[in-house]
Amino acid sequence: MSSIRNVKRLKRDIIDGHAKADDRKAFAQVLTTLVPLALLWWAATVSASVSLWLTAAAILLISLFTLRVFALMHDCGHGSLFRTCWLNRSFGFLFGVVAGMPQYVWSQHHNFHHANNGNWEKYRGPLTTLSIDEYAALTELQQRLYRHVRSIPVAPIGGFVYLVFNPRFTWLKGTASLLVHLLRSKITQPRTTLRAHAAAFKTRYWQSRKEYWHMFWNNVALVGGGAVLCWACGTAMACSIYFISVSLAGGAGLVLFTVQHNFDHAYASDTKDWDFDRGTMEGTSFLILPFWLNWFTVDIAYHHVHHLSANIPNYRLVGCHNQYQELFASVPRVKLSQVPSAAKCILWDTRARRIISIAEYTRQLQPVAVA
Secondary structure (H helix, E strand, O other): OOHHHHHHHHHHHHHHHHOOOOHHHHHHHHHHHHHHHHHHHHHHHHHOOOOHHHHHHHHHHHHHHHHHHHHHHHHHHOOOOOOOHHHHHHHHHHHHHHHOOOHHHHHHHHHHHHHOOOEOOOOOOOOOOEEHHHHHOOOHHHHHHHHHHOOHHHHHHHHHHHHHHHHHHHHHHHHHHHHHHHHHHHHHOOOOOHHHHHHOOOOOOOOOHHHHHHHHHHHHHHHHHHHHHHHHHOHHHHHHHHHHHHHHHHHHHHHHHHHOOOOOOOEOEOOOOOOHHHHHHHOOOEEEOOHHHHHHOOOOOOHHHHHHOOOOOHHHHHHHHHHOOOOOOOOOEEEHHHHHHHOOOOEEEOOOOEEEOHHHHHHHHOOOOOO
16 A cells, blocks of 8 residues: 555544644743743853854854744644644744744745645745746746745845845835725725725735734834844844844745755646645655754654644654654655755656756756667
8 A cells, every 4th residue: 555545544543643732842842942042142242242253153053043933933823832722822923023924924824835735836835936837938047046046055145035024024015005095095985984994905915904913013023122132232233143143044944944845856736636645745855854953943854744734743743753654654855965956956847747956957958869
């Protein structure tokens, strides 16, 4: 019997056995993340008068703990870190402020990814992986830019845009459009309430009133917290530590997320032929990472288990994998040393229904030699 058929047969038992949140373990993860993060911020500011090398080392560690914050925020978005909804919502919001991401809004988009994992017609990642036909239609300059933007050295810039710039810019731009809409609507329909006019407003930046206000309070809390840090540490110091550490954390997160779904010949179907469990087993990688990096990423490297069910908490992923390791034997492995090559797999071959590298695409274009 194939591994995919076995997954379909055993999935309910696997989920029932491991999708159990433990508040004690969750609080332990919160404390071992936020307390060291606060101490490292203090160390980074104090060490600046002693040695900038010490400050740089502290910033690197802050980046790793910020990455861990984002990973815990991710679990809260799935409602799997804590047992109760209010704890997941509360700490999810806090983690979102620390990481710079409106957690609730992000989780809605991320849950869409989970519901369609392996269906590249519906979801192509945060950087939008192009199909080979779309890539072929680009100019040479556009193709070079596409490759450059998705390269690992540029990842920190992507992290800055993803975590620092976009959440602020999209809220400001959407709010400006909302205010213009309210003004125009009130002029043309003065008897209609502002709430009704606001309900009629549509934007791609948020899908509901709840999402808008979550973005609003995330930005308010972030700006307020930033003001306190600037007062305590100095504006230049606080901004430098924050922007550098968050950009590095965001860049690392983007690379890790990419190679968990973009690797050589990863399953990438269209809607018509898509199978959820095949997406889990063939379209999701198992990253072989050192212990310390697994700790900072709360074992998200066991991504195949996570996509089997997002209700399985991060602290149960390893145990689930070990219990069913024979079942998961066929899941593609990507070693840390293979991450750079996996990161180059940035094209969707729609006909073969898989992800390929630029190098393979180039080989496909070469004429076949006739004997």
